[in-house]
Amino acid sequence: MDFQYSPDQETFRKEFRDWLAANLPPGLCLDDAADDRVASDRETFERRRAWQRTMHGAGWVGITWPKEYGGRGAGLIERVIWEETYAAARAPVLPGSMGLNLVGPTLIHWGTDEQKRRHLPPILAAEEIWCQGFSEPGAGSDLASLRTRAVDHGDHYVVNGQKVWTSGAHFAHWIILLARTNPDAGRHAGISCFLVPMTTPGIAVRPLVLMTGHHHFNEVFFTDVAVPKTNLLGPLNQGWKVATTTLMHERHSAGGRGHAAQIARLVELARRVTLDGRPAWEHPWVRQRLAELAIECEALKYTRLRSLTRQLRGEPPGPEGSILKLTGSELGVRIAEVAGGLLGMHVLVNRPSDAVSDAPRWFNRVLAARQYTISAGTSEIQRNIIGERVLGLPKG
Numbered sequence: 001m002d003f004q005y006s007p008d009q010e011t012f013r014k015e016f017r018d019w020l021a022a023n024l025p026p027g028l029c030l031d032d033a034a035d036d037r038v039a040s041d042r043e044t045f046e047r048r049r050a051w052q053r054t055m056h057g058a059g060w061v062g063i064t065w066p067k068e069y070g071g072r073g074a075g076l077i078e079r080v081i082w083e084e085t086y087a088a089a090r091a092p093v094l095p096g097s098m099g100l101n102l103v104g105p106t107l108i109h110w111g112t113d114e115q116k117r118r119h120l121p122p123i124l125a126a127e128e129i130w131c132q133g134f135s136e137p138g139a140g141s142d143l144a145s146l147r148t149r150a151v152d153h154g155d156h157y158v159v160n161g162q163k164v165w166t167s168g169a170h171f172a173h174w175i176i177l178l179a180r181t182n183p184d185a186g187r188h189a190g191i192s193c194f195l196v197p198m199t200t201p202g203i204a205v206r207p208l209v210l211m212t213g214h215h216h217f218n219e220v221f222f223t224d225v226a227v228p229k230t231n232l233l234g235p236l237n238q239g240w241k242v243a244t245t246t247l248m249h250e251r252h253s254a255g256g257r258g259h260a261a262q263i264a265r266l267v268e269l270a271r272r273v274t275l276d277g278r279p280a281w282e283h284p285w286v287r288q289r290l291a292e293l294a295i296e297c298e299a300l301k302y303t304r305l306r307s308l309t310r311q312l313r314g315e316p317p318g319p320e321g322s323i324l325k326l327t328g329s330e331l332g333v334r335i336a337e338v339a340g341g342l343l344g345m346h347v348l349v350n351r352p353s354d355a356v357s358d359a360p361r362w363f364n365r366v367l368a369a370r371q372y373t374i375s376a377g378t379s380e381i382q383r384n385i386i387g388e389r390v391l392g393l394p395k396g
């Protein structure tokens with residue numbers, strides 16, 4: 001493992017940092033961008049779209065996308081540098097991130113030339129925003145049991161069914177949709193993947209609100225929705241393979257980032273608040289918990305580097321993906337628990353108070369942390385994978 005960045009990579013970092021310092025509007029900055037991955041209202045969403053357009057114009061979007069598709073064609077290390085620099089600038093998650101990180105790479109792998117020409121440029125420029133229509137009531141961890149149907153009607157399919165937990169569907173122009181095209185085939189064999197405009201008659205989006213009050217995801221209903229055959233992505237009945245490409249890209253960024261910054265803020269909080277009449281920082285159990293979090297955070301960093309080293313050597317993704325997803329999301333929950341222990345009932349207040357001037361930050365941490373242990377494959381599913389593939393335990 002080489003811990004040094006090359007001079008070219010350092011130049012890349014400086015160039016991006018300087019560009020962000022000169023161009024990122026301060027009003028868009030956030031403490032914890034992950035808490036607001038989907039914009040909280042349309043106005044914020046539109047301001048972020050304009051921001052993505054500015055970034056794209058300057059060549060800072062689609063860093064690892066091939067040049068022929070409008071990306072920068074940079075390597076994995078540049079992507080890591082991009083992510084570190086972007087997070088350090090407190091910049092918001094790009095509104096087109098679902099398209100950039102999941103749909104775009106899937107299209108590049110499976111799309112026809114016409115589909116690539118049609119869809120990739122508007123993804124980069126935030127002209128078209130995408131959402132992911134995979135999960136259904138009764139088909140989350142066990143995605144292959146999905147029941148939304150797409151029935152052949154000559155030159156088009158007719159889709160009926162329901163999706164759930166669809167992040168950002170209320171802002172999206174397109175949905176990447178999994179539907180069953182052959183109910184008589186095996187569970188994985190009869191599924192296909194479609195590209196569907198959200199304006200198609202018969203699609204209804206109903207909000208689901210997180211316990212933070214944030215409208216993040218939705219239920220999406222399909223009633224006799226006509227989808228042209230040209231909108232099939234990948235071969236008919238091979239949608240499971242297409243979905244696997246998407247999910248591989250999803251795991252890459254799952255588990256959460258920014259733990260080190262959160263722990264640093266927690267240390268600062270422990271110095272500020274009092275417990276039993278003395279600064280929390282002076283209590284041995286507080287110091288112990290903070291030390292544990294810092295150690296876990298370091299271990300996570302080196303696991304991430306190990307995973308990166310494998311990818312740079314061109315080796316297939318190892319079990320690190322599941323380990324990173326599991327430990328990253330669970331560390332987020334433990335950080336939230338320590339914050340709750342320090343703040344007691346103040347943590348339930350979502351506005352600055354005399355006692356806790358940055359109360360909204362901790363309110364969001366405590367209520368939002370657990371979602372990462374569910375999205376992109378739950379902790380139990382990751383433990384199953386680690387148990388079977390790393391520890392060699394029998395299949396559950």
Ligand SMILES: Cc1cc2nc3c(=O)[nH]c(=O)nc-3n(C[C@H](O)[C@H](O)[C@H](O)COP(=O)(O)OP(=O)(O)OC[C@H]3O[C@@H](n4cnc5c(N)ncnc54)[C@H](O)[C@@H]3O)c2cc1C
Nearest residue numbers: 132133134135140141165166167371374375376377378380
């Ligand atoms: C913030 C967030 C955003 C999301 N965004 C999207 C999105 O944009 N698009 C989309 O399609 N989906 C999205 N999802 C859905 C997500 O993929 C599912 O919630 C997830 O896969 C779990 O499925 P489920 O909710 O149906 O739970 P279930 O699969 O019903 O699981 C219920 C419980 O049973 C446990 N369990 C299930 N199977 C096993 C097993 N074999 N062994 C042990 N335990 C098991 C699970 O771990 C869990 O605790 C999102 C979810 C969240 C939380």
